Amino acid sequence: MQQGDQEAVALLYERYGGAAYGLAYRITSDGSAAEDVVQDAFVSLWKQAPRFDPERGQVRSWLMTIVHHRAIDAVRRRKGRNERALPEGPEEFVATRGRPEELAEWTLEAEAVREAVRQVPDEQRRTIEMAYFEGLTHVEIAERMAVPLGTVKSRLRIGLEKMRAYLRPRVVE
Amino acid sequence: MNCEEAEDLLGAWALDALTDDERGEMAAHLRSCARHAAAAADWRATAARLAATADVVAPPPALRSRVLQAIAATPQDGVARPVLAGAIPRAGDQQRRRPPPVAAARRRFFELRPAAWAAVAAVLVAAVIGLGAWNAVLQRRSGADVGRLATRASSVSALRMNGTQNAGVVVYYANEKKALIVTDGLPALNAATQTYQLWAISGGRARSLGLLPAPVGGSSVAVVPFDAGSAQRIAVTVEPPGGSAQPTTPPVLVADV
Numbered sequence: 001m002q003q004g005d006q007e008a009v010a011l012l013y014e015r016y017g018g019a020a021y022g023l024a025y026r027i028t029s030d031g032s033a034a035e036d037v038v039q040d041a042f043v044s045l046w047k048q049a050p051r052f053d054p055e056r057g058q059v060r061s062w063l064m065t066i067v068h069h070r071a072i073d074a075v076r077r078r079k080g081r082n083e084r085a086l087p088e089g090p091e092e093f094v095a096t097r098g099r100p101e102e103l104a105e106w107t108l109e110a111e112a113v114r115e116a117v118r119q120v121p122d123e124q125r126r127t128i129e130m131a132y133f134e135g136l137t138h139v140e141i142a143e144r145m146a147v148p149l150g151t152v153k154s155r156l157r158i159g160l161e162k163m164r165a166y167l168r169p170r171v172v173e
Numbered sequence: 174m175n176c177e178e179a180e181d182l183l184g185a186w187a188l189d190a191l192t193d194d195e196r197g198e199m200a201a202h203l204r205s206c207a208r209h210a211a212a213a214a215d216w217r218a219t220a221a222r223l224a225a226t227a228d229v230v231a232p233p234p235a236l237r238s239r240v241l242q243a244i245a246a247t248p249q250d251g252v253a254r255p256v257l258a259g260a261i262p263r264a265g266d267q268q269r270r271r272p273p274p275v276a277a278a279r280r281r282f283f284e285l286r287p288a289a290w291a292a293v294a295a296v297l298v299a300a301v302i303g304l305g306a307w308n309a310v311l312q313r314r315s316g317a318d319v320g321r322l323a324t325r326a327s328s329v330s331a332l333r334m335n336g337t338q339n340a341g342v343v344v345y346y347a348n349e350k351k352a353l354i355v356t357d358g359l360p361a362l363n364a365a366t367q368t369y370q371l372w373a374i375s376g377g378r379a380r381s382l383g384l385l386p387a388p389v390g391g392s393s394v395a396v397v398p399f400d401a402g403s404a405q406r407i408a409v410t411v412e413p414p415g416g417s418a419q420p421t422t423p424p425v426l427v428a429d430v
Contacts, residue, residue: 009244013237014389022230031233038232039240046244064224072189107394108353110225117226131190132223138185139192156184164219 009046016060020067027071027133037074041066072135116166124159127152174202179209187216328401330428332356332409341392343407343428345399352382352399352407352430359388359426362411370412371397372420373404379420385409401430 020041024034044066045059117125130141138156142149174182179202185191186199203210327347332354334340341356354371362368369385382397399407409426410417 006241006244010237010241011389013240017232017237017240018229019224019227021232021236023224023227025230026227035233035236035239038236039243042240043243043247047247047249049249061221065221068221068224107396109222111351111396113222113225117223128188128223131185131188132220133227136190137192138190141190153181153185156188156190157181158184160184160187160216160219163222164216167219167222 006046009042009049012045012059012063013042016063019060020063023064023067024071027068027135028074030074033074034071037067037070040070044070068132075135112167113163116163119166120159120162124155124162127155128159131156174198176202176206176209179203179206183209183212183216186213187220189220328430330430332407332426332428334358334426340426343430345401345430347401350398350400352397354385354393354395354397354407354428356385356388356391356393356409356426358391359393360391361388364414366414367411368414368416369393369409369425370416370420371395372408372410372424373399374406374408375404379408380404381416381418382407384416399430405430 017038020038021034024037024041025031028034028037041063045063117128120128127141127145130136130144131138136144138152139149142152145152179199182191182195182199186196189196191199199213203213328345330343330345331339332341332343340358341354344353344355346352359369364387368387371382371385372379373382382399383395385395386393407428407430408420408424410420410422410424412421
């Protein structure tokens with residue numbers, strides 16, 4: 001066990017614990033469940049840290065992906081539904097070094113993404129949020145919104161494309 | 174599943190909103206279709222950024238120790254090398270760090286527009302040289318890396334502590350009328366009794382720009398609305414929790430924007 005890694009995770013918690021907890025709470029609407037999600041996510045991060053490739057991504061991205069996935073699973077468990085496997089491995093992301101400029105980038109990224117979401121028309125944005133923050137399938141969204149399944153598919157695709165188009169000039173893909 | 178059907182489901186795939194059956198069919202298609210595999214990864218990266226739209230919420234204080242205790246009791250998977258240890262600078266880090274490959278460089282979040290960023294990066298470099306820790310940042314990183322923070326920026330100014338000591342930077346974005354404030358070496362406060370507050374100063378008058386998040390390891394970052402046309406200085410003061418309507422203490426940090 002690497003003492004340096006433990007210190008690094010502690011620093012990551014200081015930096016991104018609030019964002020992780022905020023996302024978990026937004027999805028679960030349950031403080032206790034959100035705490036479990038955040039703990040689980042940081043432990044996952046810790047366990048897999050030796051596999052990170054420091055040249056290939058941002059550990060915060062991987063952390064938030066884990067938090068999102070675990071939080072949605074917590075909601076699905078409450079509803080008696082199946083959990084899912086994590087979609088991607090940590091090799092898709094990269095470790096952070098926790099420097100001030102990295103925190104600055106995260107802050108700027110959050111601003112840019114919020115602005116991108118504001119560019120998306122209300123119905124498309126609401127449809128995207130039902131999928132991302134409530135973990136609903138497009139079939140469930142169609143039932144909830146009382147619209148055809150094709151409409152939901154279109155809203156998800158077009159809405160996300162608008163986000164991509166907005167972020168593209170600000171993001172190197 | 175054919176390409177046309179996969180195209181139709183890209184949004185739902187990226188947001189993990191497919192049914193179990195559809196997800197299996199889509200995964201099978203992506204294994205055999207390089208074009209859609211690349212598109213799916215791209216779309217999923219966009220969807221993942223939605224995490225940034227959730228509000229930051231302070232976790233219960235006890236959670237930190239719970240997390241750290243759980244980590245201390247959990248073995249890592251096949252320890253090969255402590256990559257995360259890079260978060261804590263160690264002697265020799267600079268020598269061990271490899272230059273980023275092209276693929277990694279292309280992942281940088283903020284686009285570096287050649288004409289624009291080169292000029293801005295030059296300003297940033299000029300402003301940063303001599304800024305203590307920021308100077309160290311420059312020394313261990315390339316100009317392109319530093320330029321990431323300056324993309325789209327109109328100006329970069331030094332934050333000064335006690336009149337002379339350099340304590341971070343203010344990056345100003347005129348088009349968006351926003352300022353990015355990054356502090357370095359800022360002492361922690363007792364949150365129960367004090368907080369840092371940001372101000373726009375113009376002609377001796379102060380307008381609150383909100384509270385500065387509590388510094389972690391001396392660093393704090395904030396993006397605030399700011400128009401250099403109506404104010405020329407950003408200042409930070411120590412105020413009671415929740416902030417004040419007007420500054421009640423002398424500025425600890427000042428930047429002329």
